[in-house]
Amino acid sequence: MSDNEQTAAEKKLAAKNMRVAIICGLVALAFYVGFIMFYM
Amino acid sequence: MSVDKLKRTVLGAIAASFFLVSGAVFAAIGDMPLNLTKGVTETSQRVYDLHMIILYIVTVIGIIVFSVMCWSIFHHRKSKGAVAAQFHHSTTAEIAWTIIPIIILVAMAVPATKTLIFMEQTGDAEMTLKVTGYQWKWKYDYLDEGVTVWSALDQASNEARQRDSGIDPGTVENYLLDVDNPIVLPVNTKIRILTTAADVIHAWWVPALGWKRDAIPGFINDNWTNIKEPGVYRGQCAELCGKDHGFMPIVVRAVSKQEYAAWIEEQKAAALAAADGANREWAKDELLAKGKEVYAANCVSCHQANGNGVEGLFPALNGSAIVNGPAADMINILLNGKNLMPAFKEQLNDADLAAVMTHERNSWDNTAKDIIQPADVKAAR
Amino acid sequence: MSYAAVHDDEHHDHKPTGIGRWLFSTNHKDIGTMYLVFALIMFFIGGAMAMVIRLELFQPGLQYVDPQFFNSMTTVHALVMIFGAVMPAGVGLANWMIPMMVGAPDMAMPRMNNMSFWILPFAFTLLLSTFFMQGGAPAGGWTMYPPLVLQLGDGLPFLIFAVHFLGLSSIMGAINIIATVFNMRAPGMTFMRLPLFVWTWIITAFLLIAAMPVLAGGVTMLLTDRFFGTAFFDAAGGGDPVMFQHVFWFFGHPEVYILVLPSFGIISQIIPTFARKPLFGYASMVYATASIAFLSFFVWAHHMFTVGMPLAGELFFMYATMAIAVPTGVKVFNWTATMWKGSMTFETPMLFSIGVLFMFTLGGFTGLMMGITPVDFQYHDTYFIVAHFHYVLVPGIVFGIVAGVYYWLPKWTGHMYDETLGKWHFWLSTISVNILFFPMHFLGLAGMPRRIPDYNTQFTDWNQIISIGGLAFGLSQLILVWVVIKCIRGGEKATDQVWEGAHGLEFTLPSPPPFHSFTTPPEVTDATAHS
Numbered sequence: 024m025s026d027n028e029q030t031a032a033e034k035k036l037a038a039k040n041m042r043v044a045i046i047c048g049l050v051a052l053a054f055y056v057g058f059i060m061f062y063m
Numbered sequence: 064m065s066v067d068k069l070k071r072t073v074l075g076a077i078a079a080s081f082f083l084v085s086g087a088v089f090a091a092i093g094d095m096p097l098n099l100t101k102g103v104t105e106t107s108q109r110v111y112d113l114h115m116i117i118l119y120i121v122t123v124i125g126i127i128v129f130s131v132m133c134w135s136i137f138h139h140r141k142s143k144g145a146v147a148a149q150f151h152h153s154t155t156a157e158i159a160w161t162i163i164p165i166i167i168l169v170a171m172a173v174p175a176t177k178t179l180i181f182m183e184q185t186g187d188a189e190m191t192l193k194v195t196g197y198q199w200k201w202k203y204d205y206l207d208e209g210v211t212v213w214s215a216l217d218q219a220s221n222e223a224r225q226r227d228s229g230i231d232p233g234t235v236e237n238y239l240l241d242v243d244n245p246i247v248l249p250v251n252t253k254i255r256i257l258t259t260a261a262d263v264i265h266a267w268w269v270p271a272l273g274w275k276r277d278a279i280p281g282f283i284n285d286n287w288t289n290i291k292e293p294g295v296y297r298g299q300c301a302e303l304c305g306k307d308h309g310f311m312p313i314v315v316r317a318v319s320k321q322e323y324a325a326w327i328e329e330q331k332a333a334a335l336a337a338a339d340g341a342n343r344e345w346a347k348d349e350l351l352a353k354g355k356e357v358y359a360a361n362c363v364s365c366h367q368a369n370g371n372g373v374e375g376l377f378p379a380l381n382g383s384a385i386v387n388g389p390a391a392d393m394i395n396i397l398l399n400g401k402n403l404m405p406a407f408k409e410q411l412n413d414a415d416l417a418a419v420m421t422h423e424r425n426s427w428d429n430t431a432k433d434i435i436q437p438a439d440v441k442a443a444r
Numbered sequence: 445m446s447y448a449a450v451h452d453d454e455h456h457d458h459k460p461t462g463i464g465r466w467l468f469s470t471n472h473k474d475i476g477t478m479y480l481v482f483a484l485i486m487f488f489i490g491g492a493m494a495m496v497i498r499l500e501l502f503q504p505g506l507q508y509v510d511p512q513f514f515n516s517m518t519t520v521h522a523l524v525m526i527f528g529a530v531m532p533a534g535v536g537l538a539n540w541m542i543p544m545m546v547g548a549p550d551m552a553m554p555r556m557n558n559m560s561f562w563i564l565p566f567a568f569t570l571l572l573s574t575f576f577m578q579g580g581a582p583a584g585g586w587t588m589y590p591p592l593v594l595q596l597g598d599g600l601p602f603l604i605f606a607v608h609f610l611g612l613s614s615i616m617g618a619i620n621i622i623a624t625v626f627n628m629r630a631p632g633m634t635f636m637r638l639p640l641f642v643w644t645w646i647i648t649a650f651l652l653i654a655a656m657p658v659l660a661g662g663v664t665m666l667l668t669d670r671f672f673g674t675a676f677f678d679a680a681g682g683g684d685p686v687m688f689q690h691v692f693w694f695f696g697h698p699e700v701y702i703l704v705l706p707s708f709g710i711i712s713q714i715i716p717t718f719a720r721k722p723l724f725g726y727a728s729m730v731y732a733t734a735s736i737a738f739l740s741f742f743v744w745a746h747h748m749f750t751v752g753m754p755l756a757g758e759l760f761f762m763y764a765t766m767a768i769a770v771p772t773g774v775k776v777f778n779w780t781a782t783m784w785k786g787s788m789t790f791e792t793p794m795l796f797s798i799g800v801l802f803m804f805t806l807g808g809f810t811g812l813m814m815g816i817t818p819v820d821f822q823y824h825d826t827y828f829i830v831a832h833f834h835y836v837l838v839p840g841i842v843f844g845i846v847a848g849v850y851y852w853l854p855k856w857t858g859h860m861y862d863e864t865l866g867k868w869h870f871w872l873s874t875i876s877v878n879i880l881f882f883p884m885h886f887l888g889l890a891g892m893p894r895r896i897p898d899y900n901t902q903f904t905d906w907n908q909i910i911s912i913g914g915l916a917f918g919l920s921q922l923i924l925v926w927v928v929i930k931c932i933r934g935g936e937k938a939t940d941q942v943w944e945g946a947h948g949l950e951f952t953l954p955s956p957p958p959f960h961s962f963t964t965p966p967e968v969t970d971a972t973a974h975s
Binding site: 095096097098099100109110113114117118121124125128129131132135136139140141142145146147148149150151152153156157160161164165168171172175176178179180182183223224225226228230231232233237238239240258262263264266268270273274275276277279280281282284285298299300301302303304305306307308309310373374375376403 | 504505506507510511512515577578579580583584585589591592595597678679680684685686719720721722723724725726727728750751752755758759762763766767769770773774776777780781783784785786787788789790798801802805806809812813816817818819821822824825826886887889890891893895896897898899900901902903905906
């Protein structure tokens, strides 16, 4: 699992994937918290 | 070729037998329930008409769409030598099958909107009936008259519906659609019907009136009806409300205005007589007899006929510390409820409560064996 | 980072073996297989519960179960079928097919993929363990309406946490699909060249991310109402029980499309293949799917017309609901136009797709009827709605998933399945599913409420016919299991293209495909796209 074996292109893709995951995750979390806050 | 012929013969035979069978089926289902009731109010009639219009529209659309599908399934098949065309869009067709459905939908929305507006006009009612859902019975308050009716599943259905009762439901008239105390409403009167609930959400539904409405604890819903024909109309709770959701029917007896007035007087007299019961001393046998009745109507569905309750859900009364303990604690729980146990303060009068407690304290293996007088309950209120 | 797992495996030239292959799998095909097997097991567990329901309803009177247990059966049947069978089956197909369809080696985040699958068995252990608890399994309906659901015994927190886990799993699956499609398409695979199945799944994934947290929020409020003294839904404490229904259906209606869109995608792949003709109106299919998904957030209250909304609200939700019929109609017409003047053959996947086309449309018609508010006051909470959503869910969605399984099974295993058995499966399922669900329309119109364990004797005949249909449908599904097992063990060798009319990147790979789908990305042109 050594990350240093990755090529530059693979690293770039991994970063892009993480970005999508973080954005979507935050949106989901915001919906969850937002809905509860809305009704409080 | 001969294989083809054989195939066709077999298919023909299948098709013929299909029509024969479906003919027989249609003859048989003639007697089985199939469609919505027309009901006995203007609302229900309008709803029925709307239902039929939309049913016809979707049937026609269905026949057209399914015919086109069937046509291509039968004719554009490879085994018939069909060669695939290669078109993959047609702006004209796509616009047409977007616009035409929109027009049909608008045509459907117009009568639907009119009917809905008609149904929501709850003003200028001549009388008001408040319906309260309980687990698992209905309470009806005639607000203008001060009359209250409690209405639960009738005794015959209730006995037959118990597991392993050994009673064939076919022998019970109006099985699960009959109550101990049907409500009475006058015909040709605009009646405002308010729905609410005491514990969980129920829904009050008499199909012949043309609507159902949820009964929600803490909120009151506003509806109306105006029954055109005298008769007995039956319905059921339509929102899952727990264990006995299937066992809280509704029976409305629609009668002439004169009969209705007479019935109201009867109810008032009965209420006065019952209130009187609390002011006198009761004999033990009298309490036990009454208590047995009250227990069967109000307590048995949770605490069971043997008093052992249902493990994990409803506590046993048989051998219970409360039932065998001081009378005051027991009266308090019956009046005010506890956890899932509803408050019976409003549901039962002093005599009923005293009788049922006396019954419980003297039944099964219970050792209290004493009696509770209606006056004791009255004092604790 | 997440790519490392894929990368790592490439250096070891062999598949991991034994139980570890499955437990620690980061391979989209293995995870897809696990999802599908899990879904099949859940389908039979949920089906067994349906059998208990139909057994009790075979005749009036209570013969086999108590009302409380009956309610648990209807409740858990729904939860298991929706969250355990249909959703995981959709994700399983997405896992298997999306990387192959977009020309990627694997999913974007293989380790998260592993986690989103392995959450499921734990979530369902939580849910099903409630059968052995004080107070029994959830019995307040899968819709979990308070205050009734709060009367549940020890099982309540287990129900709620199971729902939380299922939501978490779905959201992670959705994120993975979005990342895969957005970042890992092969060169030349533009968005408007994506296969329809991929398109429907991206839209589904966005629906999941928007809808699942709302459900999680709703059940969290139930949890705090029960255990931490809040009163979100308790009128006595200033709350509103109806508010839960709004929250639930704000999730629940998009959920309907989360379930159905993958099925739409599958039949959009299959019909062109067996009509040997390109899909009619590709672009309008994409736009129609997107419009359905968008509109699905504005129609939730049609599930609760009877709660007593203001007239303006009832009218709004009626019109919005009717509007959904337009894009749905466009899809049905496009499929019909795809078949028109085609050169059709009727292998099992095509049969099931045509089944979807006919019977989903039928469910759509009753859906339109129920969208008409004043009439819905009669239909609501009767067997009419039970008939409607089962038509949509079983011959509309389950048939679509089954069609997909038959369609891609040769690709997955490298063997053709037994076509004769497949046809038997289709015809038995189709006949029995109609005997099972069609008479429910009549029962509902005649006034039989849903979720009741016992009924008036006038409903007996139909209920007996329904129960017989139910048993026949359940038994017919065993054929599917047999076909799949037989196909895995051997059979005629499948070609790369599998089907004469099949197009798409997945059919350029060998059957079965290599462990990592596309290690060198294929080049996609306009000619190779658009099957």
